[in-house]
Amino acid sequence: xxxxxxxxxxxxxxxxxxxxxxYICFHVLISRKQFFFGGREKIGMGQVLINGMYSGVQYxxxxxxxxxxxxxxxxxxxxxxxxxxxxGFVTYYVYGVLGLPxxxxxxxxAATLAVVGVLFDVLLxxxxxxxxxxxxxxxxxxxxxxxxxxxLFIIFFGExxxxxxxxxxxxxxxxxxxxLPYGRVLIVVLSVVLIVAFILFMAHTRWGRGLRAMAQDRxxxxxxxxxxxxxxxxxxxxxxxxxxxxxxxxxxxxxxxSGIGTWISIKAFIMVMIGGAxxxxxxxxxxxxxxxxxxxxxxxxxxxxxxxIFVALIVFLAIRPRGLLGRQ
Amino acid sequence: xxxxxxxxxIVVKYDRVLAVRNxxxxxxxxxxxxxxxxxxxxxxSTLRAITGLAPIVSGExxxxxxxxxxxxxxxxxxxxxxxxxxxxxxFPLMTVRDNLLMGAFLRRDRAKISxxxxxxxxxxxxxxxxxxxxxxxxxxxxxxxxxxxxxLMADPKLLVMDEPSLGVAPKFVQEIARAIIDINKQGVSVIxxxxxxxxxxxxxxxxxxxxxxxxVVNDQSARLLLDDRVQKAYLGEISETRLAGNAAGEKAxxxxxx
Numbered sequence: 059x060x061x062x063x064x065x066x067x068x069x070x071x072x073x074x075x076x077x078x079x080x081y082i083c084f085h086v087l088i089s090r091k092q093f094f095f096g097g098r099e100k101i102g103m104g105q106v107l108i109n110g111m112y113s114g115v116q117y118x119x120x121x122x123x124x125x126x127x128x129x130x131x132x133x134x135x136x137x138x139x140x141x142x143x144x145x146g147f148v149t150y151y152v153y154g155v156l157g158l159p160x161x162x163x164x165x166x167x168a169a170t171l172a173v174v175g176v177l178f179d180v181l182l183x184x185x186x187x188x189x190x191x192x193x194x195x196x197x198x199x200x201x202x203x204x205x206x207x208x209x210l211f212i213i214f215f216g217e218x219x220x221x222x223x224x225x226x227x228x229x230x231x232x233x234x235x236x237x238l239p240y241g242r243v244l245i246v247v248l249s250v251v252l253i254v255a256f257i258l259f260m261a262h263t264r265w266g267r268g269l270r271a272m273a274q275d276r277x278x279x280x281x282x283x284x285x286x287x288x289x290x291x292x293x294x295x296x297x298x299x300x301x302x303x304x305x306x307x308x309x310x311x312x313x314x315x316s317g318i319g320t321w322i323s324i325k326a327f328i329m330v331m332i333g334g335a336x337x338x339x340x341x342x343x344x345x346x347x348x349x350x351x352x353x354x355x356x357x358x359x360x361x362x363x364x365x366x367i368f369v370a371l372i373v374f375l376a377i378r379p380r381g382l383l384g385r386q
Numbered sequence: 387x388x389x390x391x392x393x394x395x396i397v398v399k400y401d402r403v404l405a406v407r408n409x410x411x412x413x414x415x416x417x418x419x420x421x422x423x424x425x426x427x428x429x430x431s432t433l434r435a436i437t438g439l440a441p442i443v444s445g446e447x448x449x450x451x452x453x454x455x456x457x458x459x460x461x462x463x464x465x466x467x468x469x470x471x472x473x474x475x476x477f478p479l480m481t482v483r484d485n486l487l488m489g490a491f492l493r494r495d496r497a498k499i500s501x502x503x504x505x506x507x508x509x510x511x512x513x514x515x516x517x518x519x520x521x522x523x524x525x526x527x528x529x530x531x532x533x534x535x536x537x538l539m540a541d542p543k544l545l546v547m548d549e550p551s552l553g554v555a556p557k558f559v560q561e562i563a564r565a566i567i568d569i570n571k572q573g574v575s576v577i578x579x580x581x582x583x584x585x586x587x588x589x590x591x592x593x594x595x596x597x598x599x600x601x602v603v604n605d606q607s608a609r610l611l612l613d614d615r616v617q618k619a620y621l622g623e624i625s626e627t628r629l630a631g632n633a634a635g636e637k638a639x640x641x642x643x644x
Contacts, residue, residue, distance in 0.1 A: 264491070271477050271488050277439060278475035283463035283492035283540070 102235040106357045107350070112242050114349025115249045119304040120322065121329035121341035122256060123297035129273040129336035130293040132193065133183060136200040138301055139322030140207035145171055145302030146314030147215050153310075154222035160310070164248075167306035168299050175298030178203065179291045204320060211316035221313035245307040252303060253342065256296070260338065269293055273336070328371060334384025343382055388448065390415040390575065391544060396445035396455070398431045405431035407599040408445070413592070415543075418566065418576040420586035420607065423596035423620055429579040430472055432596070433548050436577070437469040438462045449544065464492055466543035470536070470550060472579075474529045478522025482513055482532055485521045489539025499539070505572075506535035509565055527558030534565060544575045551582045563589050587611040595620045 120142060127135045145167040153163035186199050225245075230238040260266035268289050271279040280286050305314060305322075329348045333340025351370070355363025375381075392412035398405045406428045413419045421429045434440035436447060438459040447455040454462055468489075477485050486506060490499045507514045510531040516524055521532060530550055537545055547566070551559045559582070566589045570576050580586035587593055587607040595603040595610070597620050603610070610616050 267484065267488060268491065270480065271491075274477040274479055275475050278471060278477065279488075280439065280459040281437060281463065281469050281471060281475075282488045282536070283460045285458070285460045287458075 101357065104233075104236045106353050108236060108238065109356075110350035110353030111346070112246055112349070113352060114346035115246050115253070116304050116308055116345075117325065117329055117349050118253055118342040118345030119249050119300055120326045121333065121345045122253065122338065123300035124323075124326045125330050125333075125336060125338065125341040126269075126293055126297045126300075128330065130269065131183065131187065131196075131290060133187075133196045134193075134200060134327075135297070136197065136323050137178075137204040137207055137319070138297075138326050139324070140204050140211070140319035141171055141174065141298045141301035142305035142308075142322045143211060143314055143316065143319040144174065144207070145305030146309040147211070147220070147305075148302070149306040149309045150215075150220045150222055150314060153225075154220070160225045164303060164306050167302045171298040171302030172295045174302075175294040175296075176291055178298065179294040183294070184287070184290065204323065208316065208319055211319070215316055217316050219313050219315040220309070222310050225310050242311055245310065248307060249304070252300070256300065257338065265289075265292060328367070331371065331375060331381055334381030337381075337383040340381055340383035388451065389413060390417075391449050391577075393432070393436065393447045394445050396432070396435055396447060397443040398428070398435050398440050399443050400431075400440075404599055405440075406435065406442075409596070409599075409601055410445075411594050411601065411604070413575060413577070416570070416573060416575055417592065418570045418578060418590045420578040420580060420583075420590035420593045421596055422580055422583040422586050422593055423602075424581065426598070427596040427620075428599040429596050430548055431599075433469060433546055433577070433579055436462075436546060437467060439469075460492070463540060466541075467546060468537045468540040468542035468544070469546040470533050470548060472548035472552060474526070474533050476521040476524075476529050476533060479520055481518050482516045482521050482524070483518065485532055486513075486536050486539050489536035490541075493539075493541065498541070502539050502541055506538050509538070509568060510535055510561075525555075527554045527561075530554050530558065530562060531565070534562065534569075538569065538574075542574060544577065545569060546577045546579075548579045549581060550578070551580060551585055559585060583617070584611070 120138070123141075124135060124138045127133050127138070148167040148170050149160075149163040152158050152166045153160050182199055182203060183196060186195050190196075224239070224241040226240040228240045230240060230243065232238065260270060268279065268284045269292065271282060272284055272286055272289050272293075276286060279289075308314075325348060329344030330341060331344070332347050333342070333344030348367070351367050352363060355366055359366055389412040392410070394410050395408045396406060396410075397408060409428070409432055411419065411421070411432075421432060423429055431440055435442045435455070438454070438457055438461075442455050445455070446453055449465060449467060452465075454465060454467070457465075477488060480488070486503060487499070490502060493499055512528060513532055513535060516528060516532075521529060524532065530553075534547070534550060537547070550562050550566070554562065563585050566576060566578065570589075576590075578586050578590055583593075587610055590607045593605065593607045593610050594601045595616060602620060603616055605613075
């Protein structure tokens with residue numbers, strides 16, 4: 059729902075009603091949005107914070123992948139949001155259309171994105187990085203990849219908003235006015251597990267140490283015997299899988315459509331800028347901060363929350379260009 | 387005839403600039419040799435070629451009987467050649483201990499890795515106090531000791547050191563020189579690249595003097611140390627200022643050092 063609010067929920071609503079196909083799932087979405095964020099029914103502060111947490115945790119997952127690629131490869135991956143979208147569509151087909159269990163959809167999304175991540179490296183970025191040290195080259199490549207994926211999505215998945223039935227039904231009610239739909243609780247828990255697993259992987263495994271070494275000093279890492287080509291591929295794989303799993307989970311809450319990739323990328327960049335590029339804790343904090351800002355914004359300045367967020371971001375970056383935890 | 391380690395007429399180019407022209411050096415197992423010469427003489431490029439960081443255009447590099455040119459760096463490390471890079475290249479956010487363990491990245495035997503760690507600590511006791519500190523927060527001299535230790539963690543047969551005295555306070559230069567001699571005594575062959583030619587000539591048996599990409603003189607270190615003409619013609623005044631303790635000013639020369 060939070061994605062929609064930025065994109066103009068009414069536009070989707072209109073398109074949706076015109077097409078009608080996913081009426082039930084989207085109707086739930088719209089009504090829930092009105093319930094949480096609607097102008098007349100103000101919701102309690104507790105609920106606002108909970109909503110911010112929801113989005114924040116999943117945003118962190120998206121930002122982690124982006125910051126990983128940035129710190130490993132010095133690449134700004136503008137196609138990161140498209141990887142998210144792809145994960146969403148895999149869930150839509152595996153879980154929504156084929157009716158297989160949700161975990162199968164997550165596995166399918168992870169496997170698909172692992173392959174796409176490797177292809178990104180082997181077919182695109184590795185080749186360009188071998189020939190050009192200029193940042194612009196990989197930036198343009200990333201933008202081009204984003205456009206390519208957007209077009210492929212339109213061709214293969216169409217332009218409809220797609221959603222899936224809730225993974226688990228029911229709503230947990232805490233006290234007065236705080237609602238925790240179990241479906242959201244589930245994906246928040248899964249996201250936290252993924253984030254913790256990622257951190258432990260980076261901190262305590264040999265592969266994680268190799269990746270960290272490569273991010274901190276590529277030449278020195280090579281001299282220690284790190285096979286940088288293979289570890290770059292590993293980095294792309296992990297980053298893509300993280301983005302894809304975020305999409306694969308969130309489709310059960312907010313749906314997915316072919317056009318939201320760039321918007322997701324922009325949000326991911328905001329998070330990374332808030333937290334500081336290249337820092338893992340920075341990505342997590344950035345994600346939580348953006349989730350919280352969106353939730354508060356939707357409550358108190360509905361309709362213009364992104365204006366406020368962007369203005370605040372510009373002021374923040376003017377004061378602290380490195381972000382909260384960034385290195386130089 | 388074949389030496390333990392040798393380069394035969396290697397050429398390294400960056401874009402169209404020749405950084406190394408036709409350089410041939412060789413050494414026997416267990417020796418220390420040094421490559422000396424002023425800034426831009428091609429010393430670092432030679433080392434980068436040896437470790438596979440820079441491709442060679444022609445020539446060949448042989449180690450322990452086999453050709454190693456064209457191999458990727460991690461394969462060369464696996465064969466037993468480890469480089470301690472110029473400018474230290476610590477992993478700044480990792481602890482000293484993790485930095486050292488990165489040196490043993492390709493090794494699997496935990497017991498032996500732990501032995502190596504003990505040996506490194508015995509060589510540089512100061513590192514023990516810093517074990518859990520982020521490496522980027524240490525002084526230049528301490529970082530240099532750490533990266534030498536990190537190089538040893540790979541349990542190398544041949545240790546290649548690039549400017550270990552660069553940007554290091556004089557009291558540490560002595561300690562590093564002593565460590566190089568110790569390392570060599572433990573059976574590790576050493577190639578030492580230095581602008582501090584006096585230090586290099588004191589710890590090595592044989593030395594190659596490089597200038598504008600070529601080896602211009604090569605002789606026993608003890609003899610070069612006494613040769614005034616060589617000192618003046620190829621090594622400049624830099625070693626003198628270095629010995630006078632002007633170590634801090636050396637950092638300025640670092641970026642242009644090919």
